[in-house]
Amino acid sequence: MEFLNKIFSITPENKTELIQEVFQFQLQNNKVYREWFELIGKQQQKPTAIPYLPVSFFKTHAITTTTFDPDVIFESSGTTTSINSKHYVKDWQxxxxxxxxxxxxxxxxxxxxxxxxxxxxxxxxxxxxxxxxxxxxxxxxxxxxxxxxxxxxxxxxxxxxxxxxxxxxxxxxxxxxxxxxxxxxxxxxxxxxxxxxxxxxxxxxxxxxxxxxxxxxxxxxxxxxxxxxxxxxxxxxxxxxSGNGRFYCPPWMQVLVRNEDDPLDVRLEGEGILNIIDLANLYSCSFIATDDVGKVYPDGSFEVWGRLDNSDIRGCSLLVT
CATH class of the missing domain: 3.40.50 (Rossmann fold)
Incomplete structure (x- = not known):
């Protein structure tokens, strides 16, 4: 609970440190995320860089940090033949x-x-x-x-x-x-x-x-x-x-942008594919590589232009359990 209190009272001064704390916590307690880190971590140019888990993994794996019985399981929409994402939520609160x-x-x-x-x-x-x-x-x-x-x-x-x-x-x-x-x-x-x-x-x-x-x-x-x-x-x-399709995040959420040709090239601003830090995802994964294409502005606001083609098949074969 102390961890969560820090997340929801986050300040610009402690944001970087808190992100690193959550990263280390999930690296130690999330099996899927740890395997993903070990798979692509060696390719990271910066050893301290945080890897972003492809959002498609929520379709194929149980993404949980620590072991728990979930209060609720959220599920994405889809057809009768599609594989839907499942988000195992430890604590509804x-x-x-x-x-x-x-x-x-x-x-x-x-x-x-x-x-x-x-x-x-x-x-x-x-x-x-x-x-x-x-x-x-x-x-x-x-x-x-x-x-x-x-x-x-x-x-x-x-x-x-x-x-x-x-x-x-x-x-x-x-x-x-x-x-x-x-x-x-x-x-x-x-x-x-x-x-x-x-x-x-x-x-x-x-x-x-x-x-x-x-x-x-x-x-x-x-x-x-x-x-x-x-x-x-x-x-x-x-x-x-509040208008013109430009979104703003609460303090514990941040959107970044990655290069489609080099997914490890993640930047604070620019055009490309959106990566998201959501520290509220403490017990799942806080570092998500989405399939949404858009633009991130210098003030941290962002636009969403659309979705990658064939996004369902990207990344799915990279980690098999």
Missing amino acids: VYETSFLKAFQQFYGAPQNWCMIGLLPAYLERKHSSLVAMVHTLVQQSRHTDSGFYLYEYQQLHATLQRLEAVAQPVLLIGVTFALLDFAEQYPLPLKHTIIMETGGMKGRRKEITREALHQQLKNAFGISQVHAEYGMTELLSQAYS
Whole structure:
């Protein structure tokens, strides 16, 4: 618990030291990560460099630091024939602390909002970390209209009209395809509602760019910006964007960029494939090489442009148990 207290009270002054502490802790107590380190560590130009575990390993291995019975197992979405990622979470309270602290940093207390989740693709399956997060935010908001919607677009439209009439701040968190469906069927001007997209067409609609998506939502709802959340099953932290697709991290999370031609070439800024440090992943792995392509800015904020082609097969054959 002392370790976690240090993580969630991290400062710029102790960040580098704390990252090294977590790295050493996971190297000693995570079998898969240690084998990966031994496999590629010899190729590292700097002996002190931290290796990043390919995110695909969450599909093929149980990524755990120390031995434990998990409080919860989060699982990614996929088809009936795909292999889904599984994140074994030792302590639910760690995840709850992470997302509540991050939310409060960017949006204030959940009690200040009416929280509405438009997440049909996630609600239709079990073990979604996003649904678990929004469920807790809904509970903490304590507003009588807070809750989830599947495909009740007409009811959602009526609820938003009523909340807008009394100037109630609303945060509508939605999966991409559902937000677009709702926008096309029930456009309405929103002055007191923030639209936050979580990404994902889930095969329901043709993929479009984030810029095109946001423009459609702006036009439908008469808003100047569309917010966004960046997270994944393999992480216990989220980054948020208040517009223009540029994400900002909580203090215990950091995004870096690696060279596609040289995965060991990891930089603090620039264009390439995103690597993530998530210290909340203390009991899984805090150092993740994602398949997302984007740009990291000098201030640590980042953009996500898309995903590598054939990302599911990259790295999977490098470590076999």
